[in-house]
Amino acid sequence: MRVTAKQVAEKAGVSLATVSRVINRSGYVEASVRARIEAVMAEVGYVPNRTAKNLVTGRTKTVGLIITSLQSPYFIRLTEGIQDVLENKGYHLLLCNTKFNAKIELENLQLLREGMLDGVITSTGSLTHEVMVELIRQHYPMVFINRLFDEVKNEPARAGFVMGDLHYAGLNVTRHLLEQGHRQIAVLYGSANSTSNILRLQGMEKAMADYGLRPRPELLRCVPNPPELSSGLDDTEGVWAYRETMELLQTHPEVSAILVFYHPMLSGIMKALREVGRKVPESVSLVGFDDFPLAPYLDPPLTVMGQPVYEIGRAAARLLVQKIEDPTLRVAEPIVLKPDFTIRRSIAPVPARYPAMAAE
Amino acid sequence: MRVTAKQVAEKAGVSLATVSRVINRSGYVEASVRARIEAVMAEVGYVPNRTAKNLVTGRTKTVGLIITSLQSPYFIRLTEGIQDVLENKGYHLLLCNTKFNAKIELENLQLLREGMLDGVITSTGSLTHEVMVELIRQHYPMVFINRLFDEVKNEPARAGFVMGDLHYAGLNVTRHLLEQGHRQIAVLYGSANSTSNILRLQGMEKAMADYGLRPRPELLRCVPNPPELSSGLDDTEGVWAYRETMELLQTHPEVSAILVFYHPMLSGIMKALREVGRKVPESVSLVGFDDFPLAPYLDPPLTVMGQPVYEIGRAAARLLVQKIEDPTLRVAEPIVLKPDFTIRRSIAPVPARYPAMAAE
DNA sequence: TGTTAATGTGGTAGCGCTTACATAACGACC
DNA sequence: GGTCGTTATGTAAGCGCTACCACATTAACA
Numbered sequence: 001m002r003v004t005a006k007q008v009a010e011k012a013g014v015s016l017a018t019v020s021r022v023i024n025r026s027g028y029v030e031a032s033v034r035a036r037i038e039a040v041m042a043e044v045g046y047v048p049n050r051t052a053k054n055l056v057t058g059r060t061k062t063v064g065l066i067i068t069s070l071q072s073p074y075f076i077r078l079t080e081g082i083q084d085v086l087e088n089k090g091y092h093l094l095l096c097n098t099k100f101n102a103k104i105e106l107e108n109l110q111l112l113r114e115g116m117l118d119g120v121i122t123s124t125g126s127l128t129h130e131v132m133v134e135l136i137r138q139h140y141p142m143v144f145i146n147r148l149f150d151e152v153k154n155e156p157a158r159a160g161f162v163m164g165d166l167h168y169a170g171l172n173v174t175r176h177l178l179e180q181g182h183r184q185i186a187v188l189y190g191s192a193n194s195t196s197n198i199l200r201l202q203g204m205e206k207a208m209a210d211y212g213l214r215p216r217p218e219l220l221r222c223v224p225n226p227p228e229l230s231s232g233l234d235d236t237e238g239v240w241a242y243r244e245t246m247e248l249l250q251t252h253p254e255v256s257a258i259l260v261f262y263h264p265m266l267s268g269i270m271k272a273l274r275e276v277g278r279k280v281p282e283s284v285s286l287v288g289f290d291d292f293p294l295a296p297y298l299d300p301p302l303t304v305m306g307q308p309v310y311e312i313g314r315a316a317a318r319l320l321v322q323k324i325e326d327p328t329l330r331v332a333e334p335i336v337l338k339p340d341f342t343i344r345r346s347i348a349p350v351p352a353r354y355p356a357m358a359a360e
Numbered sequence: 361m362r363v364t365a366k367q368v369a370e371k372a373g374v375s376l377a378t379v380s381r382v383i384n385r386s387g388y389v390e391a392s393v394r395a396r397i398e399a400v401m402a403e404v405g406y407v408p409n410r411t412a413k414n415l416v417t418g419r420t421k422t423v424g425l426i427i428t429s430l431q432s433p434y435f436i437r438l439t440e441g442i443q444d445v446l447e448n449k450g451y452h453l454l455l456c457n458t459k460f461n462a463k464i465e466l467e468n469l470q471l472l473r474e475g476m477l478d479g480v481i482t483s484t485g486s487l488t489h490e491v492m493v494e495l496i497r498q499h500y501p502m503v504f505i506n507r508l509f510d511e512v513k514n515e516p517a518r519a520g521f522v523m524g525d526l527h528y529a530g531l532n533v534t535r536h537l538l539e540q541g542h543r544q545i546a547v548l549y550g551s552a553n554s555t556s557n558i559l560r561l562q563g564m565e566k567a568m569a570d571y572g573l574r575p576r577p578e579l580l581r582c583v584p585n586p587p588e589l590s591s592g593l594d595d596t597e598g599v600w601a602y603r604e605t606m607e608l609l610q611t612h613p614e615v616s617a618i619l620v621f622y623h624p625m626l627s628g629i630m631k632a633l634r635e636v637g638r639k640v641p642e643s644v645s646l647v648g649f650d651d652f653p654l655a656p657y658l659d660p661p662l663t664v665m666g667q668p669v670y671e672i673g674r675a676a677a678r679l680l681v682q683k684i685e686d687p688t689l690r691v692a693e694p695i696v697l698k699p700d701f702t703i704r705r706s707i708a709p710v711p712a713r714y715p716a717m718a719a720e
Numbered sequence: 721t722g723t724t725a726a727t728g729t730g731g732t733a734g735c736g737c738t739t740a741c742a743t744a745a746c747g748a749c750c
Numbered sequence: 751g752g753t754c755g756t757t758a759t760g761t762a763a764g765c766g767c768t769a770c771c772a773c774a775t776t777a778a779c780a
Binding site: 047048049050051052054055058060062070071076077079080083087092093094095096097104108110111113114115116234235238264266267270271293294296297298299300301310 | 407408409410411412414415418420422430431436437439440443447452453454455456457464468470471473474475476594595598624626627630631653654656657658659660661670
């Protein structure tokens, strides 16, 4: 039924080894023999079995990418960067979309242990922290995006790290808002305890500290637990964000600016703002993190603090492939890329008629 | 170094077969023996090798998804639907983003032949038509989204088809515009000769025919050739769409409505409209195909003709898994799902002051 | 002529697992 | 007591390929 290399060998009157050499262009094969074998392969429609090859080489030329959502332009652009690199290095991408569900994430990490993946790139939060540390210690090729592991900082490992300078990002956005008179700054983020959000929040704290202020914990809102989220509903994250924003605005109408750390929440936030009649930017300023093509065409055009996401993706993929192909390569310093601030119309100074927003 | 099932067997004092039975929960194993084996597995940190299993079973529990872009909310939502189903059936997703590059598409289809994929779902255009037909004839499990193959219509095959009713979609949008007085309707689409675009255009033709009109070919604009596109540039499709739209508006200022078949073009189109001072919807109406969370928050809120994309994805994945697991299952009628029209503010009647737009 | 290196080909041992198939013990049942 | 079905375990034949080693031939050069 399916033709094997052995059958090709018999039909061409050569050994299996020679056929293998032709397939992989390895070793020496006389031109005429190669031609004969290739003719036979074409004639019988031979296709090599990749699974068998994977078994004997111990490689699959496949890497896993673990993200939490496909609705975020950040993950999308990241994926594009990664894929563009993988593609021209001959690797394939197995996509795992966790929707903040640790079980799904663990199942896909298991594929790394099971030898189905040569390596993994993760850009998720802290749900599977211990397992990650364990895998790093076992020297599996992994690259983490916007995430660090203090536990293994000084251990030899094949793990790599690529980051945007998120502390700087949080600091700059906050400073910009403070300069415009904002004091009641709210944050909506997707994942508690994720390195990226922690860094951004620390940047924010720093900027506020420079003004002798501190963020108000009740204005920092996070995504709910996974089971609630992964419902397959259209715009799940938006629906949640809508509820959270409504609650926020009703209990804290003094909020004068909102930082959106996680873009899938944007639709819900804007819906809530509309419903309660808070115009952007006249009555509330809005800043997104990470730019996307339609940001300039929103109403109003969205100001964003962006990372060079595509480049981050490329760097991550390059690093991972390096680490896969050279097992001796050990951890280097994290690769850090600078963010860029794109100011559009969704930010405005605090209006004088709302003193509560400027109150400290 | 890595522990194998054989080593586990030795250490537990049983045969390899029994270990395999424990791993797969197949056949009979005495409770005490099972416990002993499991204890050994835990002790030595045994992880089964998936590649070896794949080789002997001839299955990988992995399916490929081929799309043309990640920047389209259509593909994103489709992917989510597919993944949600695959996940709970224990399958994994290998993602192939072709960016209209036939070479990339072919390489990934090859994985199907090579046994690395159990099946494939495609949602792309016509670049690899012959190969698809060949694969269908060879009874590989495949599901096509918004695409039909007349050549194999009456042949037994494992191929499946899932579609939105795109003819109906094109017809309805066009009719709606005609009713508002529009006559010079332009279309910007991503892929020439793709079944979905052909169906939408046929729907459009039908609607116009009802008015005694026909679409003007010079107003129907398609994406350029692949090499031009796949540049890794930020918002590649948008940049192209910008150029195309500028050209369109300059040579045909009488255009009063634009249908956008491919969402990644939207940013470029809106940029062009802004630059030439064509306000939406006052001086030009805009309709997108397929809804997305931020559509209501664009300026102006975008009217869209949407498909139930998530459901299409789910149906496709279910069908594919069925066909993988039951090789005798043969082609059924295409699954067709109805679209839904969401009218927002980006459409308006043709203004009386622009007679050219209403001219036939 | 002998020595060495380069070229070309075959044999075959696995990679780590699943899966017949064989075997055997044990009740149950007539 | 013989036949059967059920439970439980082992033996071994591969799945289709790569990669190592052995061997043969030729070319190159002192």
